[in-house]
Amino acid sequence: MPYQARAQSLTSLHVRSFTEAIDRTNLRVGEQLHLTITAHVDERVLELDNVTLPNLAGFDTLGDERRCTASSRGSDCTETLTLEPTVAGDRTIAATIMDAVDARNGKPSRFSTNTVALRIASAPPHFPTWFWPLLWSIALAILPLVLVALAAWALIWGFGRGKRAAARAPYVAPTPPPVPFVDPADHIRGLVADLAREPTRVRALAVRAALRRLVGARDEETLADLARRRDMTDRVRVLTALRAIERASFCEDDRVAHAVTEALPSLNF
Amino acid sequence: MQFTPDLLPSDIVGTRIFDQRSGEFATSPGPIFANVVLADEINRAPAKVQSALLEAMQERQVTIGPQSFPLPDPFLVTATMNPLDSDGTYALPLAQMDRFLVNILVDYPSAEEELGILGRFGGETPALPHDVASMGDLVRWRSDARAVFLEPKIASYIVALVHATRKHHDYLDRGASPRATLALAALARARALCDERSYVVPDDVRAAAPAVMRHRLAYNYRTQVENVDRETIVAELIASVSVP
Numbered sequence: 070m071p072y073q074a075r076a077q078s079l080t081s082l083h084v085r086s087f088t089e090a091i092d093r094t095n096l097r098v099g100e101q102l103h104l105t106i107t108a109h110v111d112e113r114v115l116e117l118d119n120v121t122l123p124n125l126a127g128f129d130t131l132g133d134e135r136r137c138t139a140s141s142r143g144s145d146c147t148e149t150l151t152l153e154p155t156v157a158g159d160r161t162i163a164a165t166i167m168d169a170v171d172a173r174n175g176k177p178s179r180f181s182t183n184t185v186a187l188r189i190a191s192a193p194p195h196f197p198t199w200f201w202p203l204l205w206s207i208a209l210a211i212l213p214l215v216l217v218a219l220a221a222w223a224l225i226w227g228f229g230r231g232k233r234a235a236a237r238a239p240y241v242a243p244t245p246p247p248v249p250f251v252d253p254a255d256h257i258r259g260l261v262a263d264l265a266r267e268p269t270r271v272r273a274l275a276v277r278a279a280l281r282r283l284v285g286a287r288d289e290e291t292l293a294d295l296a297r298r299r300d301m302t303d304r305v306r307v308l309t310a311l312r313a314i315e316r317a318s319f320c321e322d323d324r325v326a327h328a329v330t331e332a333l334p335s336l337n338f
Numbered sequence: 339m340q341f342t343p344d345l346l347p348s349d350i351v352g353t354r355i356f357d358q359r360s361g362e363f364a365t366s367p368g369p370i371f372a373n374v375v376l377a378d379e380i381n382r383a384p385a386k387v388q389s390a391l392l393e394a395m396q397e398r399q400v401t402i403g404p405q406s407f408p409l410p411d412p413f414l415v416t417a418t419m420n421p422l423d424s425d426g427t428y429a430l431p432l433a434q435m436d437r438f439l440v441n442i443l444v445d446y447p448s449a450e451e452e453l454g455i456l457g458r459f460g461g462e463t464p465a466l467p468h469d470v471a472s473m474g475d476l477v478r479w480r481s482d483a484r485a486v487f488l489e490p491k492i493a494s495y496i497v498a499l500v501h502a503t504r505k506h507h508d509y510l511d512r513g514a515s516p517r518a519t520l521a522l523a524a525l526a527r528a529r530a531l532c533d534e535r536s537y538v539v540p541d542d543v544r545a546a547a548p549a550v551m552r553h554r555l556a557y558n559y560r561t562q563v564e565n566v567d568r569e570t571i572v573a574e575l576i577a578s579v580s581v582p
Contacts, residue, residue, distance in 0.1 A: 293541045319540075
């Protein structure tokens, strides 16, 4: 389908989708893959014009099949290329381009598909016809030796393991130290006491963080989000405290101490 | 100014006219030389007319011929677009959209609001509103807003919000520009001032973020093809950033 488009000759299309895909992402040189370019447009068309295929250098093109199926819902057009890679390495097949007048705004537009990436390994080495029978006869010759060596190693390993198992004491996991339960309210009272002693922004932010944890605030929730929550209607005190501490957390540096003093009465849990 | 397809840049910024009496060119300033400019249906004018606003909105000046003329201070450009009818319109480029501080969506009025409209416009021509503020008031409020305190954690939150739009996203080609960061900080400060506060809180930023972001993001073709709501994209991006 590759043509150079001129704006005057472009078809007006509602392009709903325009994609490309491959059926194999890992293959070897000499193996085949299919590159399928699909487009769905609202219009009933027999074929799509002004489609520019990507540069397929490094691939032999073995086949190219195009098909457009029109229905009352528009047209589904597919182009399937059968390709055979000739060079190994990681490759990216560039986007396919289609020039058309975008029927949504009446302007000449360039539509492009996604790109696809694939990994191409080298072709398997080619051996002469006598190679495999020779390898098979060598393997048969050394097989008894390998079996004897394996049996000897298994005997030695089993004997040593038995001795080690007898010597080693059973493993006992250490008991973790008991974690004391801290009542959240007690924790906040402690933080508020620290804040009263040292009215700084850092202390204010610590109290604010503890209060937010107390009401189960999610990371992205602001104070207004919390106030809108239904479960906060019976927690007016916590909301009032949060409002007061927010001021101390974000006001000007020289007003933090004053804001903390004003906030402390509402932080009395 | 009603923006129409036949509008020319000189219809907005002004032009140079040859004065036969003096034998010299005189500059005739256009309607953009005003404190408040309303570009009605801005996307009905072609790109070159829209671009005439670029210099005015960013540099606060207009160049006519060899001369640059400063615009009056304060200078505010507001514009309207009808999102439901795109026939015969010219989409605004991202660089132009970026120069607008906010993009406010105006939905249908509620029943009560519509009753109010009926009351005002149903009968005689409504009286013009009285002056509520002088130009001096506006300048002073702007200065007051700039003095509102922005705590570093809030500043970092603003930057994080804008950066969240620049990460890889299935429905975005590009995120918001640094102008979004500046606009978000300015608008959060203004909201704090309106709330009679001298400092910004996270809610100020969150409240301003959708209006600042929505027109600065480059949505890709998948948004249209999959009919994804742009407001949902913006809301999810904002929600992905932790509040300080």
